[in-house]
Amino acid sequence: MSDPEKDEKRSMTQKAVKRILILLAHPSLERSEVNRPLAEAAAAIEGITLIDLYAEYPDFQIDIDREQQRLLEHDVIIFQHPLYWYSTPAILKEWQDLVLEHDFAYGSKGTALHGKLFLNALSAGGAEAAYRAEGYNHFTIRELLQPMEQMASLCGMRYLPPFALFGARTAVDEGRIGHHIDAWIALLEALRDQKLDIETAQKLAGLNSDLNRLIKEA
Template sequence: MPQQNQKVLVLFAHPSQDRSEINRPMFKLASNIEGVTAVDLYREYPTFRINVDKEQQRLLEHDIVIMQFPLYWYSTPAILKEWQDLVLEYGFAYGHDGKMLHGKSLLCAITAGGAENAYCDKGYNHFTIRELLHPLEQTASLIGMRYLAPFALFASRTAAEEQRVGVHLNNWKKLLVNLVENKVDLELASRLDKLTQLPNNLFKEAL
């Protein structure tokens, strides 16, 4: 019996899209995949007046939530933090009766300016990319969501001139399609440090 498809929500946060060589095409690609709802938070809420009811309903209607953003000072752009502060409220996402997101999955799709070897204890950033995202991982834990390893592109500033964007976009599409078709081993994805290379055993079946 075929597995039921999953609904994927991409929350895109990039405050300077006119300078984006990777995140903007990633968002465009996601917008054209059936089963994926792609939301540009800066475009939808230019004054940061987030519609909490609308955003909570979006969460209820989707199985997997992807936060897509460039890593800014080891954290998210401002609007994504505002979104978390307002939408993930007590009584909805956490607290005695706040169980509305239990069983769903959270994934960060990020671009990082530094090289991959900079994200380790001996690198100049001192921590792995997953360690730097621990606040989001703990948020997922608190609200009952499964946290998946981040899908990351390192050295993003030179990716275009080094002709690495195409490969990254192909991996992004492969990940999204497999998430929608419920072919990703979520247990394995939750244990990995990162999803940069998309290991072959990540997918239950070949596309």
């Protein structure tokens, strides 16, 4: 099973590699057209842990200790989900309520998450044009996700703007999904190998449009 050459390579680059945790929340994954292929692509990348929260906790009985342990073992935390009512599906809210405990995630002794990177990878039904002041959703996605940004801030995490797919219900029919998956893989690998320009990225409204510019060539 073990490949000596690969092992050696990994040990050489170990310092530079960041461990990524993707918390996937989709209540009906068997019908998903966007999040399922995205999750499958992510799971195939080395160094990424993908957790299907609805599969793991179908009765919503989240194991707090196990989830906190997972957070401790990773450097980048990603919420991957469809955007429901301008927020996450219910289980991710439950996850926040239970797992991000006082003195673990926040509070004077709550330093477990300090310095980690946080971002949302989401699919939205509306077109990008709807998510702006003059659109029918009136706010940008980043603005709508301010509770998440503030959560990251209170937990001492560095917040990255969302990685989003708009018009998600028709993305497959319109052939937009392939490009989005490629971008997703590139983003994850850049995060893992520390090739993403974090400072610049933090100032943007989203990660999608300028992704190529943000990824530094080693």
